[in-house]
Amino acid sequence: MKKTTFIMVFLLCVSMVNAQKSKVTGAINYLSSGKLDKAKEAIDAGMDHEKCVAWPKTYLTKGKVYQAIFESPLPAYTKLSETPLQVAYEAYLKCIELDVKNKYGKAVKAQMTNLIPDFTNSAVKFFNTEDYAGALSAFEKVLEIENMEMFKADNLAVDTAVIFNAGLAAQKAKNLEAAAKYYKKTIEYNYGEAKAYAYLSKVLADSDKAEESLMYLQKGFEKYPDDAYMLVELINHYLTGPNPNEAAEYLDKAISLDPENASYYRAKGTVFEKTNEVDKAKEMYNIALTKDPKDYISYYNLGVIQLNVAEEARKVANDIIDQKKYDAAIKNLLKLYEEALPYFTKVIEIKPDEENSISTLKELYFKLRNEKPEYMKKYEEYKAKIDNM
Template identity: 40%
Template sequence: MKRTTILFVLLFAVSCAFAQKGKVTSALSYKESGKLDKAVEAIEETIDASNPKTESSVTWPRTWEVRGEIYQAVFQSKDENYKKLSADPLTVAYDSYMKALQLDDKDRFSKSVKIKLTLLIGDLTNQAVAAFNEETYEKAMKSFEQIMAIEQLPVYKADDPNAVDTVIIFNAGLAAYNAQKYDKAIEYYKEAAKYKYNGAKTYSLIANSYFQKKDTVGALQVLQDGLKEYSDNGILLVEVINVYLNANKIDAAMKYLDIAIAQDPKNASYFFAQGTLYDKLQKPEEAAASYLKAIEYKEDYFDAYYNLGALYYNKGVKQVDVANLVPSNQPEKYEVEKDKADVEFKKAIPYMEKAHEINPTDKFTLESLKTLYYRLKMLDKHAEIIEKMKSIQ
């Protein structure tokens, strides 16, 4: 009697197992016939943890493989009603395929799951691109991350263990940056940089991520690392120079600026930057020479003309201070010192006038010219400037 009972229990258990696996087949049939709502309902029944009869199907790799297929079909469906069956069908598909591989200890399903994962990469890529274009950057990042995880699977790398999808890694960084996930952006960009993807630009993007984190030290280190790989890259050089300028480390900025000029000796912007550095170092002669070089390579360089005019204007102001220190009982000496100031003011005028010619509405230039003309008793031009200033207010 006991043996009969045991046999009956075993037969019952086997029949339940077949019944649950039969539901997996039914779910797949619904999917193949386009009845995705019924397919989802059937496959979810097979993994219902509250149902003790589902034990065999829950631990069967094929259950999860079919579940992945069904949710991929939900993503691909053009029917809006079917699309509502899952908020994130590709993630469900991804998790299902991963579960299938995890349960497949006898390696019976890995080949078929690999095929499904290859197809899933295509869907995830499409979803990531669409999400990026729609500015839902976290969703795009998640999709790129899932692609990377798939491509790192042993079953996927078996054919080419050294394969690296640098495009996906870089795009994951780009999505992370736009999602303001700067630590992740740095991680992915650095991985792409290891394979020299996108050259020096990737180092610039890593630095920008550090800047967003207010980590100037990290940004500077990355830029310097980038220059070791791409020593002739002007963008990285300029960014390093700007870091030192913002930190008021003039000598360090000048060092990298000299390198930049050596690499691109006709770059007007570099000479202009050099002029501003010499200005800060209170070396007016060197600053003037740099501004003139900038103008030589860019004839309509407003900022260079303005700074050159301001340089002589400021020298004149300083000389006025010297004249004002002359005792009142030495009028002749006062006139000598004052005349020295006027010499500097006269030097400023042609550069300020050229700056005004390039940008007629700049108020700082107009104010400077008004003061210069009045100082040098050029009253007709002074009146002319006043009228111009009225017309642009």
């Protein structure tokens, strides 16, 4: 009886193994005929019979089915799985783990090779839809696959473009640690040129690593001294820092490379403003406007300079006790306010929705409302704009 019982249990196990294998075989057949829904149904069902046997081919087949789902041009099939590439990748890894005799090594390698462009395409799709975390994960899968033992003998070239894009995706996903890691690898492989240094510097700055951030900016400039992007990043760094005058050297370099670029002259005007060299600042803003007559920011900055002059005059007037002198000072103050009007008006002509200029014009016309009838009308016009914003 005991022997008979053993034989019955063994036969039952064999029948279950055959059932599993029949599901796998069915999935293969459905896959060959392009019936991916049936193939998925069969391989998923086959996975339920693993108590008797762990067959590497099951996972190879599962990987092929799910990879085909991703690659299918038919929406009805691509909707069968939300993460087909991840499922396929994990299935191939499981096949490798179980395939101790390396029976399916070549087949898995062929599929993994095809996963590289699949994950790359997936990453691009994620990136374009602003799912940056998804893009990062997909780019990282490409790098993981390319670094697998099975590809060592192939001496694959380092996929520097993917490393750079992984950094970019990580940066946009606010994963600053990963972004810094990939940008540093990009620089190590001499890819990305000046942008790699600039992007890494920004990531480090956002990570509160100011010294390291500046170090990479300077290294980038040393290596790419004529790169406009690198210059702009250095200029912005110093303009927003405690020593804006240090930006002057890089602005002069930028102007020598692109003398028709209005933004460089405007930036230099900002430097002069911050160092209290107002006349030089005005000169730079006016040069910027000769290069680009629609540079509304330069008009705005010139207007602010004029308002600052008026503010100083107002302070002086407030301290005057003599009525005649006070009246004369107020008359001069109103004249200074009038001289600011054209700058902000020009801003509105170029950029009609510029709120700061609209608000400033409202305040200026209010101060001047008793000087001319049209000034009161202008005040009411700009007040209405502010109220409707």
